[in-house]
Amino acid sequence: MKPRRAVTPLLVGAGGLAVVAATGVWALSGGLYGCTKADRELAPTLASLPILDAHPSRTRPEDERYSGCDDDDGFAYAGQYYRYTTSRADVLAFYRQAAEEDGWRLESADSSPSPAPGSLAIDTSALCFEKPVAGTTAHLTVWFPSDLGDSPGDYGLDVTASHDGAAWC
Known part of the structure; x- marks a missing residue:
């Protein structure tokens, strides 16, 4: 027993x-x-969005398109850098129209979102759009590295999304 x-x-x-x-x-x-399996699988979908190919005639793509999943914050992302020889205002006007034509809705705009001296950069998006993509909300950001004191003449397009709502502009 x-x-x-x-x-x-x-x-x-x-x-x-x-x-x-x-x-x-x-x-x-x-x-x-980290990222969920669904968000890892979302990254290639984001990378294939047509808006990442759209650019003003006086710009050219820089480097390769990138995509992946941010394990720290748990969201999928994709993006493309461009070099521009037109004005910043022309770049912003182009994306306001191109994004709207592609079904994106303007969420916020700040033509010069530079952080205050000595402060932490929280949001450097000059334009932020939203659109449903693959069953979740995707966020499109147009931003300029020069707002952080880096790479004058370049701008970036980033798309982020997450099935648990962790993505933002």
Whole structure:
């Protein structure tokens, strides 16, 4: 009788350890941190959006299109950098029209979103648009690295989205 009493607590303890271990594996593989499988699969969809190919005639693509999933914040992203030889105002006017024609809705606009000296850059988007993409809300940002003191003559288009709502401009 005594060995039988010892087996039950051992089995319950082993089962409890298995649950704890499985929970740990789940949490480390994206359950509590990082990107979900759905968001990882969303990145190529974002990279194929036609708006990332749209640009004013006096601009040219820089480098390759990029995409992926931000494990720190848990959202999919895609983007493209461009070099411009036209005015910043012309770039912004172009995207206001091109994004609207492609079904994007203007969420916010700040033609010069430079952070205050000595402050942290929170939002450097000159234009921010929203649009439903693949069952979630995607955010399109037009931004200028020069607002952060970097790369004058360049601008970027970024699209972010997440199935859990963690994406923003």
